[in-house]
Amino acid sequence: MRILAVCVLGVLFDQLFGDPTWLYHPxxxxxxxxxxxxxxxxxxxxxxxxxKIAGAVLWLLVILLSVGIPAALLxxxxxxxxxxxxALECVWCYQLLAAKSLKSESMKVYDELVKGDLLGARKAxxxxxxxxxxxxxxxxxxxxAVETVAENTSDGVIAPLLYMLLGGPLFAFFYKAVxxxxxxxxxxxxxxxxxxxxxxxxxxxxxYIPARVSAWLMILSAKLLGYDAGNAKKxxxxxxxxxxxxxxxxxxxxxxxxxxxxxAGDAWYFGKLYKKEYIGDPIRAVDPEDIKRAGKLxxxxxxxxxxxxxxxxxxxFLIR
Numbered sequence: 001m002r003i004l005a006v007c008v009l010g011v012l013f014d015q016l017f018g019d020p021t022w023l024y025h026p027x028x029x030x031x032x033x034x035x036x037x038x039x040x041x042x043x044x045x046x047x048x049x050x051x052k053i054a055g056a057v058l059w060l061l062v063i064l065l066s067v068g069i070p071a072a073l074l075x076x077x078x079x080x081x082x083x084x085x086x087a088l089e090c091v092w093c094y095q096l097l098a099a100k101s102l103k104s105e106s107m108k109v110y111d112e113l114v115k116g117d118l119l120g121a122r123k124a125x126x127x128x129x130x131x132x133x134x135x136x137x138x139x140x141x142x143x144x145a146v147e148t149v150a151e152n153t154s155d156g157v158i159a160p161l162l163y164m165l166l167g168g169p170l171f172a173f174f175y176k177a178v179x180x181x182x183x184x185x186x187x188x189x190x191x192x193x194x195x196x197x198x199x200x201x202x203x204x205x206x207x208y209i210p211a212r213v214s215a216w217l218m219i220l221s222a223k224l225l226g227y228d229a230g231n232a233k234k235x236x237x238x239x240x241x242x243x244x245x246x247x248x249x250x251x252x253x254x255x256x257x258x259x260x261x262x263x264a265g266d267a268w269y270f271g272k273l274y275k276k277e278y279i280g281d282p283i284r285a286v287d288p289e290d291i292k293r294a295g296k297l298x299x300x301x302x303x304x305x306x307x308x309x310x311x312x313x314x315x316x317f318l319i320r
Contacts, residue, residue, distance in 0.1 A: 004313050139286050153298040178199075214301060
């Protein structure tokens with residue numbers, strides 16, 4: 001019941017207040033630790049095999065720190081004052097969810113597009129995507145924002161929530177460490193092809209089930225919101241594998257189908273063109289309102305995840 005309570009409060013606080021920028025974020029600490037360890041581990045890696053080993057060592061070190069420190073803090077505070085320990089868990093659950101911040105940042109893109117400020121919209125979307133945005137037109141900017149909300153519905157919201165519901169904030173810290181390592185070093189470019197391989201594979205494993213659960217919850221959300229749930233299911237079953245990652249296109253394909261738009265396709269990263277398959281059908285053009293619709297899909301999907309899996313946890317508690 002304690003885990004369920006901190007999860008519910010974490011979701012509530014996130015939806016109400018968003019990322020607490022006044023409080024130093026644990027993911028930022030993870031990022032600094034990853035960068036520091038990468039620096040000295042690379043000095044020991046002189047060939048491809050050594051880079052793979054160094055990357056695996058980095059992964060283990062980051063996991064030990066990211067879970068070990070919160071576990072120790074929770075153990076000490078729980079013995080000293082359980083109420084403070086409970087409050088600490090609530091804050092952590094609140095920090096490790098990103099629904100409100102995703103919506104807020106994507107709505108900045110929406111606001112600039114509605115004002116007709118393409119330069120402002122490009123700048124706003126550059127804060128939430130990794131691709132080059134300088135040459136995007138209005139449709140491209142809106143599409144990039146929708147894709148980010150759709151993809152991050154899984155790894156920014158539903159996946160950490162499912163890990164929380166399974167084992168509390170310590171499980172969520174484990175997930176965020178895995179996900180942060182992938183976002184920093186899990187690339188297939190020359191620099192990280194070998195060093196980041198282990199991190200990328202572990203992120204694929206950690207997200208495999210949550211991504212698919214998120215997709216089906218999003219299909220149900222589309223139905224409840226009055227979007228095209230039938231097309232969402234159709235596009236999901238057809239296009240969910242159209243991405244280099246086994247997980248990234250899961251929710252993106254549902255979103256494309258639900259909104260009856262086409263996402264993905266070729267994109268520029270650091271001045272280099274990457275060829276990508278399209279996801280969804282261009283039944284209509286992407287427009288700024290789709291950013292708001294994607295946000296509503298994300299919120300409903302989170303609500304359903306909390307309702308269904310929180311309900312399962314409650315039922316297990318009552319049966320026991």
